[in-house]
Amino acid sequence: MKPYSILIFDWDGTLMDSAAHITHCMRNAIALTGAEPRTDEEIRHVIGLGLEEAIQYLYPGKASSRIREIADEYRQEFLVRSKHGSELFGGARETLHALAQQDYLLAIATGKSRRGLDKVLEETGLATLFPITRCADETCSKPHPQMLEEILTDYDATPHDALMIGDSEYDLLMARNIGMDSLAVSYGVHGLERLLQHEPRGHVDNVARIPGWLAEQKVKK
Template identity: 35%
Template sequence: MSGPLRLVVFDVDGTLVNSQSHILVSMRQTFDDLALPVPEDQAILQGIGLSLPELMARLVPDADANVHEALAIRYKELSYARHATVGRDAESPFYPGMRDVLEQLRKDDFTLLATATGKSRRGLNRMIAHHGLHGYFQSTQVADDHPSKPHPSMLLSALSETGVDAENAIMIGDTSFDMAMGKAAGMATIAVSWGYHPISHLAENAIVESAEDLMTALNLWMERLA
């Protein structure tokens, strides 16, 4: 498909890969290790996508910043150790059809791919290595380098790195943070229904319910730009 150079930006956890089990197990252990009450699963899941310190601040709002930072550090340690021992396919597999979406998009000479994720750089690099995605993404934006979502900093950097105009870019994600971030950057947005925020949180956005529907929506979006 011809037309202007396009950029498709993906959130990772809850959009490309299903890391729910990994996140919940690691988070429960984090709070146990610091002798703090473990939050409800739903509270954890609805904060995924935020930077870790901001997520911890939401989960334990009465604690001070030192506690939030200690929780974030411990979670990173546990997450890294768990990935090393459990393996990628046990707890962070691709959602059905999402690998095929990436494969189709990367074949298009006019389409570039990027990530905008609450993961750390180490966490994203590990996911890319585990799933054999080296070279798929022309820009990889992570929480280490930016303010937390929904601040548009990650997307603005992806646009700058790829040289794509915001009106020719789209953000794909599963949370209201992703959608707000995309809109703040002046980009189109598509929400996926299979992630960590309920559909009621995404109601003002285009929502797809399968990878096939996502690919159809992206093809229509690209045709409009051509």
């Protein structure tokens, strides 16, 4: 018996080591629009939110037209102009295949756009492992639970059946907002102390430790 039947993964910072690439693309987008610079730390803070929500956080009070301008430049940077992508975290591919072989149902809930997620799923060859995915431009941005609600509907499941796995406070808050357990990964964009404030069921410091952590969990009654 497994403690959950469905594992819902965040993408950036959880499966893919993409924080540096995202930060680079956002810095370039900001510079191209002439907006006031933001530090790498400020940009990392908003990774995990939907694109326009992240930019609004960086530029509170900025006109929506300027927010869209920065967002459009970021999309061009990330999807078209940038020639340097990101790599999966070491052990991520093997971990996902192992979990699938253990008959876990897998899904993704990400702040990426649909176009961005489809691009990296194709590049990594992992699309077949994730029959159900939700992106920030299809639903409300994290920490609103709409992504999780829709994934559960597609799997005909309840929050009790699933575990949200992520590296940001937005992932953990999203899970809390729907009454779902979460597992924090401490190797991504937000530090462990910050993640623990949102009461995950547990935490791991390496993606390869996820199967072992799951094996230690008791089935909920």
